[in-house]
Amino acid sequence: MAAPIAPASASGAAVPLVEMTDIDKSFPGVRALAKARFELLPGEVHALMGENGAGKSTLMKILSGVYTRDAGIVLLNGQPVDITSPRQAQDLGVGIIHQELALMRDLTAAQNIFIGREPRRFGILDERQLNRDAAAIFASMNLKLEPTVRVETLTIAKQQMVEIAKALSYRSRVLIMDEPTAALNDAEIAELFAIINRLKAEGVGIVYISHKMDEIKRISDRVTIMRDGEYVGTVPGADTPIETIISMMVGRTLSSDTLVIPNTADAPIALEVKNLNRGREIRDVSFSVRKGEILGFAGLMGAGRTEVARAIFGADRREGGDIWVHGKRVGISSPKDAVEAGIGYLSEDRKHFGLATGLDVRNNIALASLQRFTGPAGVLDEAGMQKEAVGYIRQLAIKTPSDTQEARLLSGGNQQKVVIAKWLLRDCDILIFDEPTRGIDVGAKSEIYKLLNALAAEGKAIIVISSELPEVLRLSHRIAVMCEGRLTGILPGGASQEEIMRLATLRQSSVIESAPQRKMA
Amino acid sequence: MTDTAAPAVKTGPRISGAFHRLLAFSGLIALVVAFSLASPNFMQTQNILAILQATSVNGVLAIAATLVIITGGIDLSVGTLMTFCAVIAGVILTYWGLPLPVGIVGAILAGTACGLVSGTIIAKMKVPPFIATLGMMLILKGLSLVISGTKPIYFNDTPGFNQIALGSAVGSVFPAVPLPNGVLVLFAVALVAAFVLSKTALGRYTFALGSNEEAVRLSGVNIDRWKIAVYAVTGAICGVAGLLIASRLNSAQPALGQGYELDAIAAVVIGGTSLSGGRGTVVGTLIGALIISVLANGLRILSVPQEWQTVVTGTIIILAVYADILRRRAL
Structure with missing residues (x-):
């Protein structure tokens, strides 16, 4: 697996466009890359795969001058280079399409x-x-x-x-595409692939980062797999089984810890949303979640999933629609109303919205329930707060030296747990998780999954919004799929990725006829 | 490529942007009409010229502030920088007795240099613009007092100096329209600034920085350099404002200046420039500055006490920004 395999399109003697060896990169508190390597030949589409946090984007940001490496060698056309700025990378013929739209x-x-x-x-x-x-x-x-x-x-x-x-x-001679298809539909993807094939014929080398296996199989000559910042191996794209690539990505075979789906079909409905509307972002979305159920939300970037969550939570004004909690209609016009109705929202951007990073763990946990700890003179009951905080630190296994540790010093997974504790203390029994594992390393991920399952087993109603299909599939009892602000269908938990992608790219014109029954009884 | 997506709101915001300018403009017209009806003294040539003259200094300062605000920054030092430049002109012309052009160039260079300093503190030392220019505001206020020995510097020895603002090149050709030179300077600065914003790389980066600084950086643009350049141009325009006010008062008044930055920012905001950056126009700022001086002038003619004028201005600022928020919400 270690020896690179010559691609079909270039002779073995071709000088690689890019050779990166033994690349190290650390950020404060995180080792992002350790002896990472990568090679790109002219006229080659080389896929770079790995789980979130595996170091793909970091490696490519080093190649494109956004970050500078701590150690290692970068060769362009056989010449050692030191790329220190995006401008220099451009001058050297290295272009990048960034994952986050940089417009x-x-x-x-x-x-x-x-x-x-x-x-x-x-x-x-x-x-x-x-x-x-x-x-x-x-x-x-x-x-x-x-x-x-x-x-x-x-x-x-x-x-x-x-x-x-x-x-x-x-x-550019080297073009890096970091998840270029995240928001594209099939026709647009086909157009992009036509462009890629044209560039290939011109001898351009393309680095293709994507989570979508079918795309990788279709387009790439070789696949390099990374895990935890390290190089795992390089395999030919077309004839390597998907299972092999996945097991290289995760370092083990996934199977044991998939969800045991309990039957929630007769549990009472906890949250029901009827005809939710907000401009072009949310169009007539209706669904319900039962107690003890995890409802996944899948869709492309910009499909409107986060917007739905924010509208339910009262963070954005909704233009139409009713929200029912435990069979009672509730008027939610602000997050305060939502919290009082027992709805907690864990935003995709924890640092900005979910966590007061300057406060300690105890205060973060108590933040939504301060009234409960306010004594008659308006003085806070620190002892009571500490007792609750310590209780949740134990219950959720939050790794922190003490409840007075500043929240910003915790790892991503533990920060996530602090936010969960905050809503649990506030007696929220409907929890909306927006990208709960974004920026969390692999080990912590499965812990979050277990926690979500445990919460559901306790009878909480849970909504999980995730852009990672495997995550949605692994967690959800049912899967709601959105496209361009519409709910295009709700699938059972065992649905196939293809079925989800079909609904996620279902355009407005075809929705009305083909959408499955949208109202869930 | 299939295009079932959203051809819907293609030119929406552009129309709405024009709408906001139209709103400010119709506000200005409404004020002028209202004051004309309320008092026959308002629509006199003499009074109109007085309004324009009164607008010139704040207008120039507001244009200076507009550039920085479009980058998503702020410059609180424009007022005291103006005074500092006036004092520098005083030093060059009165203390050193050098010729008038040297004084003019010197004042503008002083403004540019101070802008460079602000820009460098912001871009290189990463001090937030609010803090950096708050510091510069106080530094320049103090320096003006130190250099001048806290006393006004008069320009009695430089006969042409008061012509910069008060003379009338137009009036010498068309005696019926004695438009003060200060107003010509304002229009000239506005034209140049509008040209720079729409036609030059500096202008493009000004909008781009305010729109998404990280994206500009990732595009391989040296953002520090351009940011510093914007603050330098703002400083240079403050130098022009310094010359205008010194010429009008025939003296550099070192204690003056603080508070002007707020009027300037008010004009920018009323004119529809977003404080969060990325959008704004010189024309809007001009209209904003005119609204402020028409208000002041009209209320004075109607004998409304001066104290109330600031109350009205404050209300207008809030209403103008609220109108913008309503527009966005409707989008």
């Missing part, structure tokens, strides 16, 4: 594509030339898009196409 929302599509390289005449920006150049790139991509449209007004899918157009405009 300037207030500028037009054309202005975004050529930022930093605007055509000028006598020092003055030549806007006509700019738009012409952008239009030419769009035409080469078969993309119908006005160069002068402001990026802010585009759908996430179109924004992603702008990002791809930008990367193409650099005419």
